[in-house]
Amino acid sequence: MKVVICDDQDIVRDGLVMLLKLEKDIEVVGTATDGSEALELVDKSQPDLVLMDLKMPVMNGVEATRRIKTNHPNIKVLVLTTYDDDQWVFDAIRAGASGYLLKDTPRDELVTAIRGTFSGKSYVDPSVAGKLLDMASSHQTQPTNIITEKLTEREIQILQLIAKGLSNTVIAERLFLSDGTVRNHVSSILAKLGVSDRTQAAVVAIQHGFGDT
Numbered sequence: 001m002k003v004v005i006c007d008d009q010d011i012v013r014d015g016l017v018m019l020l021k022l023e024k025d026i027e028v029v030g031t032a033t034d035g036s037e038a039l040e041l042v043d044k045s046q047p048d049l050v051l052m053d054l055k056m057p058v059m060n061g062v063e064a065t066r067r068i069k070t071n072h073p074n075i076k077v078l079v080l081t082t083y084d085d086d087q088w089v090f091d092a093i094r095a096g097a098s099g100y101l102l103k104d105t106p107r108d109e110l111v112t113a114i115r116g117t118f119s120g121k122s123y124v125d126p127s128v129a130g131k132l133l134d135m136a137s138s139h140q141t142q143p144t145n146i147i148t149e150k151l152t153e154r155e156i157q158i159l160q161l162i163a164k165g166l167s168n169t170v171i172a173e174r175l176f177l178s179d180g181t182v183r184n185h186v187s188s189i190l191a192k193l194g195v196s197d198r199t200q201a202a203v204v205a206i207q208h209g210f211g212d213t
Contacts, residue, residue, distance in 0.1 A: 001118050004045060005031045006038040006064065007053040007080075012103070016051060016080075023111060033057075035064025042068055042075060049076040049118055052097070054088055062091045069096030073196065078117045080110070089128045090203075098197050099123035122199040147208050150192045158185045162198050163205040 003026055007013045013031045020026045029045040032038040034056040042050060050068060054061035065077045079092045079100045089100055098117045101110065102125050113123040147156060154175075161171045172182045186198070195201050 001026050001049065001115070002029045002045065002047040003027065003114065004029060004038065004041055004047040004050045006033075006035065006041075006050060006056070006061065007031075008033050008056040009053075012053070019107060019110075020114075026111075026114065035059030035061055035067075038064050039067055039071075042072060046072070047075060049078060049114060051080050051114070052077050054079060054081040054083055054092060062088070062095050065092060065097050066095040069196070076117050076196075078114060078123070080105070093124075093199060093203055096196060096200065098199065100128055101125050102127065120197065122197045124199065147193075147205070151189060155185055155189050155192070158182065159189055159201060159205050162186070162189075163202040165202075 003020060005013055005016050005020075005028060007016070013033075017028050017031065020028050029047055030041045032041050035052075036059040038050060038052070039059075050065075052061045052065055061079065061081070065079070068075055068077055077095075077097045079097045080103060081088070081100075082103050092100055099113060099122050101113055101123060105113070105125065116123060147159070151159065157175060158171055161174065166174070168179055168182045168186065171177075172179050175182075177185075189201055190196065190198075193201055193204050195204060
C-alpha cells in the first residue's frame with residue numbers, strides 16, 4: 001500500500017514515516033508540507049492513500065482533499081489532525097475524506113485505520129463522531145428530489161439505515177434481503193450519489209432529510 005503523508009510539522013511527518021516503516025505492507029512514497037505540495041506529489045506518485053493534516057499554509061487539508069478526490073477519486077484520504085472543531089470535521093468529510101482521526105490516536109489504531117481505509121472502510125474518531133452527526137443535522141434541509149430522483153425506493157430504504165449506522169448484515173436482516181443483495185445496493189447508492197464511502201452517503205442522507213425517518 002503506497003501512502004503519502006501531508007503535514008506542516010517536521011516532527012509529525014518524520015514520526016509518521018518512522019512509524020509506518022515498521023509495517024511491511026505500507027510504503028511511504030513521499031511527504032508534503034502543505035496541500036499544494038500534496039497535490040503535486042499525488043499526481044506524480046499515485047498513492048493508494050493520503051494521510052492529511054488540515055490547518056496548513058498555502059493550501060489547507062480540506063481544499064487539498066477536495067481536489068485530490070476530484071482528480072483521483074480512487075485515492076483514499078484519511079485526515080489526521082489535532083483539530084476536532086465541528087466545522088473542520090464536517091468540511092473534511094464533505095470534501096471526500098474517508099475518515100477523521102486525531103493525532104493522539106494510538107499507534108496500533110492508526111495503522112488499523114490506514115489498512116481499513118485502504119480496503120474501503122470509514123474511520124471517525126469517537127470524540128468527533130457525534131459532532132459530525134450534529135453538524136449534519138444542523139445543516140439539514142427539507143427533503144429534495146436530489147435523492148428521490150437518483151435512487152430507487154429500496155435504495156432509499158437502505159440509505160436511511162446506513163445513516164443510522166447499521167451494517168450490511170443488520171440491514172439485510174431488517175429488510176429480509178441477502179448480504180450480497182445489500183452489498184450491490186450499497187455500491188449502487190455510492191455511485192449514484194457520487195460519494196466514495198458510507199460515511200459520506202450518511203452525511204448526504206442527513207443533509208436532505210433522509211437520515212432520521
